[in-house]
Amino acid sequence: MKGKEEYYDMSPDDFREYGNKLIEWASEYLKNIGSYKVLPDIEPGAIKAQLPEHPNYTGEDFNKIIDDFNKIIIPGITHWNHPGFMAYFNSTASVPGILAELLIATLNVNGMLWKTSPSASELEEVTTKWLREMLGLPKNMWGIIYDTASMSSLHAIACAREKLGLDIREKGLAGNNFPKLRLYCSEHAHSSIEKGAITLGVGRDGVTKIGSDSQFRMIPELLKEEIRKDKEQGVLPFCVVATVGTTSTTSIDPVRAIGEICRKENIWLHVDSAHAGITAIIPEMRYIFDGIEYVDSIVVNPHKWMFVPVDCSVLFVREPEILKRAFSLEPEYLKTKVDSEVINYNDYGVQLGRRFRSLKLWFVIKYFGVDGLAGIIKRNIETGKKFKHLIERDSDFEIMAPAPFSTVCFRYNPSGYKGDLNILNNNLMDAINKTGRILLSHTKLNGNFVIRLVVSGIRTETEHILEAWEIIKNIAHAIPGDQ
Ligand SMILES: Cc1ncc(COP(=O)(O)O)c(C=O)c1O
Structure with missing residues (x-):
């Protein structure tokens, strides 16, 4: 039980003591990360059941909080930093990024205006320019x-809507005969x-999904046709989103052909390259x-895929003034004397308060360097290709999509199997994930259940891929089918 000081923050001395203890914890955790089960083996509700129904009214000893963290929280963690995490598009945190998060929380600045933290605003300007250069993006972005x-x-979609010049920002979408x-x-x-x-009032009905070719890439001719049909019916095409590295297979939409259509039709073209775009740091990948x-x-x-801890996403726009036009309001209480000389980032989006995310981007770029980051990502891609070759060499397995990066889509299809391959592969994935050694995810392609293995973690190396292949093969050969 704490004394009178219970209403005050933790003392600097205690902070040092517990801080060291937690840095020690984090360092051991990362050192032994491979010994954890990637996916926790627990039932829904298991964590809640161990937590008190009501909050404590008096403060607890920090050691007790750390104990509870170890006993209750850790067993319910899916370990994204694990080298065997090969599901979804995994996000791994590098140590420089983790340390930057400590400083971000310690400084706790809110970068809503330049004035509310000049370093946060100016570092965001600089690091986003660095990233643009690293990716070989045009200088005017x-x-x-x-x-x-x-x-x-x-x-980006809000910008596309704003660019129409229909003053939707002022009038709203409802009842204005747009x-x-x-x-x-x-x-x-x-x-x-x-x-x-x-969210922007376009509605699901306002989204047309364009068909794709045998390699899961948008077909530009179909896009052209849909735009033509819409225009004929008085519908206003305002935005096209191309994906470079789709979620299921990492296919690459033909941006140039799509862009030519958008240019001709005066439609905003947004590229979603959330996962794969980072690979453009490698000069040979710039073709994407x-x-x-x-x-x-x-x-x-x-x-x-740049080892910055969640969350950090960068949007590049060619005309930032449109983004500002879409969102800026400048209420009196946010006005400052330097507004005309600086970037007040809250003017460029929905949120007012902003975390100091540029600090972790800065730490990671500075620590690894551009070549260092390119080297790790290149190794990830090579490791992914090694896994693909293992699958290709085994006639009981098949590759289900091209793999331009390090995401491999495959399924088990043993010769002579008469049962339902979707059920077989679904069961196979569940059994693999149950081992806790690796975590895979799935998608459906042309109605087929497909297992995805993604190599984009900073700790995932060839040995982990070889282990993954052993696990997959052994379980596949042992798994009962439904025939
Ligand atoms: C292509 C693509 N775009 C967007 C997203 C969404 O990412 P976020 O979680 O950063 O919103 C994903 C998530 O995997 C993705 O694969």
């Missing part, structure tokens, strides 16, 4: 950091695009941005 790609794309708006993306676009359309001169906005997530 301007970057801003949001939390996630979902928010970055939402802001034409129906249409956004186009491929059937493989991420669900965040549809969420953006929902072919046609970038047609692009109005593009999102990449340093928290997905």
Whole structure:
């Protein structure tokens, strides 16, 4: 029980003591991360059941909090930093990024205005310029950091709507006799695009999913046809979203061909490259941005494949003044004497308060250097390719999609099998994940259940891929089918 000082913050001495204890904890955790089960083996509700129904009214000893963290919270953690985490698009945190988070929380600045933390604003300007250069993006693109790609794309779609010049910002969409708006993306676009359309009043009905070819890439001719049909019916095409690195297979939409259509039709082109865009740090991967001169906005997530801890997403736009026009309000209480000389980032988005995310981007770029980051990502891609070759060499397995990066889509299809391959592969994935050694995720392609293995973690090396292959093979051969 604490004394009179219970109403005050933890003392600097205690902070040092517990801080050291937690840094020690974090360092041991990362050292032994491979010994944890990637996916916790628990039932829904198991964590809640161990937590008190009501909050404590008097403060607790910090050691007790750390104990509870170890006993209750850790057993319910899915370990994203684990080298065997090969599901979804994994986001791993590098140590420099983790340490930057400590400083971000310690400083606790709110970068809503330049004045509320000049370093936060100016570092965001500088690091986004660095990232633009690292990715080989055009010099006239301007970057801003949001939390996630979902928010970055939402802001891009808002820009596309603002650029129409219909004054929707002032009048709203309801009851003003506006034409129906249409956004186009491929059937493989991420669900965040549809969420953006929902949020901005475009509605799901205002989104047309364009068909894709045998390699899961948007077909530009179908896009052209949909735009033509819409225009004939008085619908206003306002935004196209191309994906460079789709979520299911990492397919690359033909940005150049799509861009030519957008340029001709005067439609905003946004590129969602949340996961794969970061690979453009490697000069040989720059081809993924072919046609970038047609692009109005593009999102990449340093928290997905640049080892910056969640969250950190960067949106680049060619005309930041449109973003500002869409969102800036400047109430009296936010006015400052230097407004005309600085960037007040809250003017460029929905949120007022902003975390100091540029600090972790800065730490990570400075610590690894551009070549260092390129080297790790290159190794990830090579490791992914090694796994693909293992699958290709085994006739009981098949590759289900091209793998331009390090995401491998495959399924088990043993010769002579008469049962339902979807059920077989679903069961196989569950059994693999139950081992706790690796974590894989799935998608459906042309109605087929497909297992995805993604190599984009900072701790994932060839040995982990070899172990993954042993686990997959052994379980596949042992798993009962449904025939
Ligand atoms: C292509 C693509 N875009 C957007 C997202 C959404 O990312 P976030 O979680 O940063 O919103 C994802 C998530 O995996 C994605 O794969």
